[in-house]
Amino acid sequence: MRLRDLEPGDVDAVVRRVRDALADDHAHNPLISPEIDTATLAASLRATRESCLVAEEGDAIVGHLYGVVLAGSDGRNAWTGPDGWSGASEVASRLREAAHERWRASGVRAHHAWVRDDPTTIAAWLTQGYRVMDVRGLLALGASDEGGLELCRRSDVALALHFDALIDAANDESPPRGRARRTRRQALHELLEDPDTTQYVFERDGMALAQCIAFALEPTRATPLRTLHLSAVAVEPAARRQGLARGLVEAVLIEGASQGFTHAQVTWRPNNEAASHLWRAMGFRPTYAHLVAML
Ligand SMILES: CC(C)(COP(=O)(O)OP(=O)(O)OC[C@H]1O[C@@H](n2cnc3c(N)ncnc32)[C@H](O)[C@@H]1OP(=O)(O)O)[C@@H](O)C(=O)NCCC(=O)NCCS
Numbered sequence: 001m002r003l004r005d006l007e008p009g010d011v012d013a014v015v016r017r018v019r020d021a022l023a024d025d026h027a028h029n030p031l032i033s034p035e036i037d038t039a040t041l042a043a044s045l046r047a048t049r050e051s052c053l054v055a056e057e058g059d060a061i062v063g064h065l066y067g068v069v070l071a072g073s074d075g076r077n078a079w080t081g082p083d084g085w086s087g088a089s090e091v092a093s094r095l096r097e098a099a100h101e102r103w104r105a106s107g108v109r110a111h112h113a114w115v116r117d118d119p120t121t122i123a124a125w126l127t128q129g130y131r132v133m134d135v136r137g138l139l140a141l142g143a144s145d146e147g148g149l150e151l152c153r154r155s156d157v158a159l160a161l162h163f164d165a166l167i168d169a170a171n172d173e174s175p176p177r178g179r180a181r182r183t184r185r186q187a188l189h190e191l192l193e194d195p196d197t198t199q200y201v202f203e204r205d206g207m208a209l210a211q212c213i214a215f216a217l218e219p220t221r222a223t224p225l226r227t228l229h230l231s232a233v234a235v236e237p238a239a240r241r242q243g244l245a246r247g248l249v250e251a252v253l254i255e256g257a258s259q260g261f262t263h264a265q266v267t268w269r270p271n272n273e274a275a276s277h278l279w280r281a282m283g284f285r286p287t288y289a290h291l292v293a294m295l
Contacts, residue, residue: 001091003098006052006064011045013061014054017086025116027084031138031263032082032116032287033224041083041221053099055091063087064230065095069108080113082222082288089124096128104295111293116223117286127267130291134267137284138223141257141264146249149244151200154208161185161201163211163234170234171269187287191215202248210235210244211221212252217265222288226287227263228256233278245278 006014015038026034043050048066055063065085067078078099085092096111103111115121117135126132164184168175176184191197197215201208213232217223230252235244253264266284268275 001062001094002056003094004047004056005067006054008046010054010061011042011059014045014052014064014086015042017061018083020084022083025222028116028118029285030139031205031285031288032222032226035225036083036221051102053095053102055087055095057231063091064093065092065099067099067103067111067113069103069106073183075109076107078111080109080111082114082116093124094126096125100293100295101109108295110295113291114288115291117289122289122291125291125293130293130295132270132289133292134290135270135286136265136267136288136290137279138227138287139253139264139282139284141228141262142252143257144254146254147247149202149210149247150249151248152203153190153215154199154201156199156201157185157189157192158211159208159211160188160192161231165187166237167232170272170274171223173269200248200252202244203225204239207236209239210248212248214252214256216261223265224263226261227265228253228259228261230264230266233266233275238282240274246282249278249282 012275017035018041019038022036023034025032050066050068052064052066054061065080067080067084069076069078082260085095100111106206115125122132156200165175192199194215199210200214202210211232211234212230214230217227217229221223230249232234233245233249256264266279267290268279270276
């Protein structure tokens with residue numbers, strides 16, 4: 001097996017591999033969308049200035065690995081989406097090894113990848129130093145027009161930061177400070193300003209007890225086209241285990257279905273027990289795991 005950079009003549013073979021990999025993911029988990037615009041993918045692979053490694057055996061491409069390097073407040077990270085890699089276990093492992101070396105040399109601190117959430121697929125990544133950071137879950141929305149709590153709509157950054165801190169605590173993360181806090185505030189401000197985003201709040205006696213921020217997902221490979229993303233779901237500690245999260249999310253899902261969304265998506269930390277229970281109890285099923293390895 002030979003590893004080398006993607007060349008223009010490889011693009012069609014890589015696009016076919018991505019299409020087949022998504023079809024395989026869909027066969028294992030029908031919530032995963034096999035839809036793919038092959039022309040757009042081919043054009044973006046041809047235009048990319050990021051490196052994409054391919055594995056070749058004889059004349060055949062037997063795997064690929066593509067990571068977009070993005071600068072974040074924690075440094076430079078390489079990101080691989082569900083369509084960013086392919087190959088049997090041994091091939092994929094060699095590609096990761098080679099990519100790690102390359103990224104390390106150019107100052108990338110970590111590799112993040114979305115990998116179908118099934119134990120066999122993930123196992124090979126875990127032996128190479130990856131850990132599961134988040135789980136992405138999907139739910140197909142049915143027609144329902146009852147249930148749920150009466151919600152208010154807000155656009156309140158301070159409130160969003162307050163609930164964010166509750167989520168950080170539940171995820172065993174220290175709250176952002178200094179520049180990271182300002183970046184978080186700015187990101188929340190931009191999110192809430194977006195007309196496609198709604199900050200839903202449940203209030204009792206003028207007190208906000210629970211929150212969910214919902215927005216339409218941009219078309220993302222492997223995710224159904226009309227998917228509502230739920231984020232920042234949190235309940236005040238004194239009001240937990242009274243059905244508020246369930247009632248709030250139910251109300252948001254009913255509204256989402258009435259707006260034409262067919263699916264809802266959420267991500268959670270697997271070590272956040274309350275969140276894992278909540279989402280599974282509400283019918284969300286894991287599709288992909290977000291894996292991360294420090295380089
Ligand atoms: C996760 C959270 C939102 C749940 O809110 P809540 O109002 O207590 O949840 P509900 O009372 O509506 O419970 C909903 C379901 O989750 C389960 N659940 C909630 N908290 C749980 C816990 N600590 N342990 C186990 N299961 C739990 C309930 O049993 C219930 O399932 P059921 O309907 O089958 O009985 C709340 O614990 C919280 O705010 N945590 C901190 C923020 C956070 O982690 N958010 C999640 C981000 S993904």
